[in-house]
Amino acid sequence: MTEKKENIIQAALDLFAQQGYHATSTSKVAQQAGVSEGLIFRHFGNKEGLLKAIIALGEERLRSLYADVVLETVPKKTIEKALRLPFSVPESEYDFWRLQYKLKWELPEHTSNKMEPLRVALTNAFQKLDYASPEMEAEFLIHFLDGLGSGLLKNDVAQKEKLLEYLMKTYKV
Amino acid sequence: MTEKKENIIQAALDLFAQQGYHATSTSKVAQQAGVSEGLIFRHFGNKEGLLKAIIALGEERLRSLYADVVLETVPKKTIEKALRLPFSVPESEYDFWRLQYKLKWELPEHTSNKMEPLRVALTNAFQKLDYASPEMEAEFLIHFLDGLGSGLLKNDVAQKEKLLEYLMKTYKV
DNA sequence: AAGTTTTGAGTAAGTAATCACTTATTTTTT
DNA sequence: AAAAAATAAGTGATTACTTACTCAAAACTT
Numbered sequence: 001m002t003e004k005k006e007n008i009i010q011a012a013l014d015l016f017a018q019q020g021y022h023a024t025s026t027s028k029v030a031q032q033a034g035v036s037e038g039l040i041f042r043h044f045g046n047k048e049g050l051l052k053a054i055i056a057l058g059e060e061r062l063r064s065l066y067a068d069v070v071l072e073t074v075p076k077k078t079i080e081k082a083l084r085l086p087f088s089v090p091e092s093e094y095d096f097w098r099l100q101y102k103l104k105w106e107l108p109e110h111t112s113n114k115m116e117p118l119r120v121a122l123t124n125a126f127q128k129l130d131y132a133s134p135e136m137e138a139e140f141l142i143h144f145l146d147g148l149g150s151g152l153l154k155n156d157v158a159q160k161e162k163l164l165e166y167l168m169k170t171y172k173v
Numbered sequence: 174m175t176e177k178k179e180n181i182i183q184a185a186l187d188l189f190a191q192q193g194y195h196a197t198s199t200s201k202v203a204q205q206a207g208v209s210e211g212l213i214f215r216h217f218g219n220k221e222g223l224l225k226a227i228i229a230l231g232e233e234r235l236r237s238l239y240a241d242v243v244l245e246t247v248p249k250k251t252i253e254k255a256l257r258l259p260f261s262v263p264e265s266e267y268d269f270w271r272l273q274y275k276l277k278w279e280l281p282e283h284t285s286n287k288m289e290p291l292r293v294a295l296t297n298a299f300q301k302l303d304y305a306s307p308e309m310e311a312e313f314l315i316h317f318l319d320g321l322g323s324g325l326l327k328n329d330v331a332q333k334e335k336l337l338e339y340l341m342k343t344y345k346v
Numbered sequence: 347a348a349g350t351t352t353t354g355a356g357t358a359a360g361t362a363a364t365c366a367c368t369t370a371t372t373t374t375t376t
Numbered sequence: 377a378a379a380a381a382a383t384a385a386g387t388g389a390t391t392a393c394t395t396a397c398t399c400a401a402a403a404c405t406t
């Protein structure tokens with residue numbers, strides 16, 4: 001991975017996040033990266049190839065974000081870590097995650113369901129804690145976390161600490 | 174509102190929903206609507222004007238969707254109606270709502286926070302029912318409903334009836 | 347080690363197609 | 377006949393992508 005290739009990815013990350021994939025031209029990406037436009041096509045084949053590189057990056061970072069929750073064996077801690085997950089993302093990374101959310105809607109065909117391992121881990125945790133409907137409990141929580149993540153990225157969540165406090169109390173963790 | 178103008182809106186609705194706003198050209202909209210391209214600009218001024226007409230339509234339909242929940246005075250029923258809301262949307266309208274979700278990410282500047290009246294209604298309902306933290310309870314539920322809506326539109330929800338059942342039990346409504 | 351060949355990174359200047367939008371004119375409605 | 381609705385045929389700008397080329401470093405040959 002040469003320096004200029006990394007510059008291209010970083011520029012595309014920035015511009016796709018700000019304006020969206022379709023609204024960003026390859027010439028703008030080249031300009032922001034300080035690179036000739038042709039180099040984008042040498043390295044990535046076409047515009048979609050550049051996008052796929054970025055999506056792959058997102059999936060990798062999502063996996064490593066989940067890893068801590070999924071590998072946890074103590075059920076209460078699994079749930080606690082899941083609840084803390086959306087709040088644990090630093091604001092400096094919001095642009096990056098906003099792009100991933102955006103792409104889920106802009107290009108649904110590229111979107112694998114990355115939530116699955118998290119759902120399994122939560123279902124197991126609720127089961128071990130003798131919840132009546134572990135599967136539904138996990139499904140419920142997954143949708144909440146998805147909605148909360150979306151809300152945080154859009155700055156739609158007013159009192160983060162109070163909400164986290166409430167969650168800890170509700171789930172007794 | 175002439176027939177051709179309605180055709181334009183319907184075609185734009187379909188195409189924007191399928192491919193996104195930026196990926197859809199005015200010429201394609203005209204073609205699908207069976208109309209000359211110039212007519213779009215006569216009626217809507219520019220492409221963004223057409224988009225705004227569609228956004229206004231979405232806000233109106235969202236308001237009427239919420240109305241039943243917001244106007245309900247019996248607290249338990251407010252909550253029940255809110256929980257049923259995402260499931261009450263017929264699949265034939267999924268394209269329309271998918272577009273609204275998509276636009277929230279693609280053009281956040283055009284997106285007012287339409288959830289506010291629902292949040293107020295839910296907070297009041299939880300308060301009347303003597304919940305310990307009515308505000309947080311409402312916030313929690315709003316994010317869940319948002320995530321659930323997103324999940325339903327992406328066909329990410331496996332057992333809808335079972336989930337609704339679980340919700341009714343959990344909230345005792 | 348010196349000389350030769352190959353390769354991969356990079357660029358400048360194109361390409362045809364498509365973009366949002368305009369203008370002049372014709373058709374339809376009232 | 378006046379006004380409104382609709383169209384056909386354009387406009388320059390921008391799109392994703394290609395072509396023909398340079399240059400430096402790596403690999404191979406002697």
